[in-house]
Amino acid sequence: MTSTVGFIGLGNMGGPMAINLVKAGHRVLGFDLSEAAMSAHADAGGEKATGVAQMAAEADVIVTMLPAGKHVRQIYMGEGGILENAKPGTLLIDSSTIDVDSARAVIAAASDKGMPMVDAPVSGGVAGAAGGTLTFMVGGADEAFEAALPYLDVMGKTIVHAGGAGNGQAAKICNNMILGISMIAVSEAFVLAERLGLDAQKLFDISSTASGQCWSLTSYCPVPGPLPSSPANRDYQPGFAAEMMLKDLKLAQEAASSSGAATPLGAEAASLYSLFCNSGGQGQDFSGIVKFLRGTS
Amino acid sequence: MTSTVGFIGLGNMGGPMAINLVKAGHRVLGFDLSEAAMSAHADAGGEKATGVAQMAAEADVIVTMLPAGKHVRQIYMGEGGILENAKPGTLLIDSSTIDVDSARAVIAAASDKGMPMVDAPVSGGVAGAAGGTLTFMVGGADEAFEAALPYLDVMGKTIVHAGGAGNGQAAKICNNMILGISMIAVSEAFVLAERLGLDAQKLFDISSTASGQCWSLTSYCPVPGPLPSSPANRDYQPGFAAEMMLKDLKLAQEAASSSGAATPLGAEAASLYSLFCNSGGQGQDFSGIVKFLRGTS
Numbered sequence: 001m002t003s004t005v006g007f008i009g010l011g012n013m014g015g016p017m018a019i020n021l022v023k024a025g026h027r028v029l030g031f032d033l034s035e036a037a038m039s040a041h042a043d044a045g046g047e048k049a050t051g052v053a054q055m056a057a058e059a060d061v062i063v064t065m066l067p068a069g070k071h072v073r074q075i076y077m078g079e080g081g082i083l084e085n086a087k088p089g090t091l092l093i094d095s096s097t098i099d100v101d102s103a104r105a106v107i108a109a110a111s112d113k114g115m116p117m118v119d120a121p122v123s124g125g126v127a128g129a130a131g132g133t134l135t136f137m138v139g140g141a142d143e144a145f146e147a148a149l150p151y152l153d154v155m156g157k158t159i160v161h162a163g164g165a166g167n168g169q170a171a172k173i174c175n176n177m178i179l180g181i182s183m184i185a186v187s188e189a190f191v192l193a194e195r196l197g198l199d200a201q202k203l204f205d206i207s208s209t210a211s212g213q214c215w216s217l218t219s220y221c222p223v224p225g226p227l228p229s230s231p232a233n234r235d236y237q238p239g240f241a242a243e244m245m246l247k248d249l250k251l252a253q254e255a256a257s258s259s260g261a262a263t264p265l266g267a268e269a270a271s272l273y274s275l276f277c278n279s280g281g282q283g284q285d286f287s288g289i290v291k292f293l294r295g296t297s
Numbered sequence: 298m299t300s301t302v303g304f305i306g307l308g309n310m311g312g313p314m315a316i317n318l319v320k321a322g323h324r325v326l327g328f329d330l331s332e333a334a335m336s337a338h339a340d341a342g343g344e345k346a347t348g349v350a351q352m353a354a355e356a357d358v359i360v361t362m363l364p365a366g367k368h369v370r371q372i373y374m375g376e377g378g379i380l381e382n383a384k385p386g387t388l389l390i391d392s393s394t395i396d397v398d399s400a401r402a403v404i405a406a407a408s409d410k411g412m413p414m415v416d417a418p419v420s421g422g423v424a425g426a427a428g429g430t431l432t433f434m435v436g437g438a439d440e441a442f443e444a445a446l447p448y449l450d451v452m453g454k455t456i457v458h459a460g461g462a463g464n465g466q467a468a469k470i471c472n473n474m475i476l477g478i479s480m481i482a483v484s485e486a487f488v489l490a491e492r493l494g495l496d497a498q499k500l501f502d503i504s505s506t507a508s509g510q511c512w513s514l515t516s517y518c519p520v521p522g523p524l525p526s527s528p529a530n531r532d533y534q535p536g537f538a539a540e541m542m543l544k545d546l547k548l549a550q551e552a553a554s555s556s557g558a559a560t561p562l563g564a565e566a567a568s569l570y571s572l573f574c575n576s577g578g579q580g581q582d583f584s585g586i587v588k589f590l591r592g593t594s
Binding site: 158164174182188190191192194195210211212215255259265266269272 | 463504
């Protein structure tokens with residue numbers, strides 16, 4: 001069964017995600033402020049939408065992949081936006097990584113218009129977007145989740161229903177807050193080990209099979225050597241850029257502040273990634289924070 | 298081949314470790330300031346030493362299990378201590394968890410007296426000590442490590458040579474610094490998830506198989522439910538007490554300060570465990586920090 005899918009935001013992530021929908025046989029009306037992105041979409045078999053209003057009026061399903069909550073609020077709830085122009089019953093999927101409050105506000109507004117909607121942020125990066133192997137963390141009502149599943153399956157490999165509206169965002173920022181903190185923890189341990197004359201490979205061997213084991217160590221080791229696949233071995237080319245980690249840590253801090261949760265290490269991790277990004281690390285892989293902690297970035 | 302082993306420090310850890318040496322057929326001269334600990338040692342087939350000097354003079358091998366670096370310095374380097382009384386060639390094994398600088402100072406002094414010595418702190422807790430399943434992280438010269446191995450094998454299951462003198466301590470504090478930080482990270486994520494209405498089991502399911510995976514989450518989950526074996530399910534009875542985690546985090550901070558390493562999250566983790574211990578958590582399992590972060594400790 002093919003649908004008319006509107007897709008807004010054809011960037012590094014959205015572009016290849018939209019093309020996977022095209023490959024699955026859907027008519028995909030793409031929209032982006034970049035003419036180059038629109039052309040690439042058309043070259044790959046998609047159609048160029050003339051604007052948000054036209055696209056929303058024609059689409060059965062709309063997917064958005066935008067930078068921040070303010071863009072999502074604007075494109076859905078603003079004048080000439082999706083909620084004003086889409087048919088009741090249109091399925092809405094926001095795959096942007098944004099603040100929980102914005103996600104919940106937009107889903108509530110969509111519900112008022114009779115449009116089922118999920119927040120469905122992803123992990124897996126550009127490679128996952130191109131290969132259709134993304135992980136989607138999905139928040140929203142059961143019916144909305146079920147309706148979104150066939151489209152998410154085309155773009156991803158692992159689809160998890162995390163609960164009601166906004167819970168996709170909540171799951172992503174909780175996970176990535178653990179990730180950001182543990183990457184700094186592992187990096188601090190390697191820097192301390194170096195200073196103490198403890199070989200990095202020794203620390204890797206010991207902690208990999210002990211209580212210090214974590215994904216940041218055993219799947220993404222921040223120093224060159226122990227794990228050939230990690231970005232540390234290719235001069236910290238991302239991978240997952242430090243500025244994206246900073247974005248997620250800031251979203252976690254917004255959510256903590258808004259909900260009244262105390263997250264002292266999450267806050268400190270955000271500060272450390274800010275310092276790293278401000279000192280030139282923003283485009284490097286997030287594991288490059290080890291250089292900043294060592295004083296060699 | 299049986300030896301005369303001197304064993305100083307017959308506490309919760311040292312007591313059962315000494316008994317495992319007795320069971321292996323060694324003559325074990327035990328010494329402790331507590332008369333009850335001495336009696337327990339004798340009841341289990343050990344001998345009571347009359348003092349450190351007598352014990353040191355008779356022993357082929359000496360094992361120490363003491364609270365802090367100052368005790369280790371005193372018992373080895375002080376007047377009437379081990380280095381003054383032991384025969385040249387006596388093998389020395391310090392299994393205390395102490396600061397790296399003290400470990401290196403004592404091993405250097407032992408070397409000057411012609412006594413091979415290793416620092417060999419353990420992990421595995423009281424259960425590991427009783428069961429002979431401890432992990433030893435060992436620092437010292439190759440010959441000293443080889444000589445110590447038959448004795449460590451009797452008391453432990455995993456014996457790792459981490460490099461030269463002091464590197465056993467370095468490996469332990471680097472690993473446990475990652476552990477302490479990641480336990481707080483996971484706890485902060487669960488507290489934030491609760492505030493956001495994200496179910497703890499959902500977060501566990503998602504992060505266990507994602508980039509937030511870590512031992513603190515998947516082998517020692519700090520909230521009740523997801524992992525039946527974790528102390529969270531028995532009201533945070535240790536396990537590994539918060540005051541012991543605080544000790545290790547303080548040792549890591551001493552080493553960082555002494556060696557010039559910057560470990561901002563390690564420092565913050567030490568502060569948070571101090572706050573938790575000072576507010577009544579010292580005897581609870583270290584995963585109980587989740588209650589402190591939630592405001593319910």
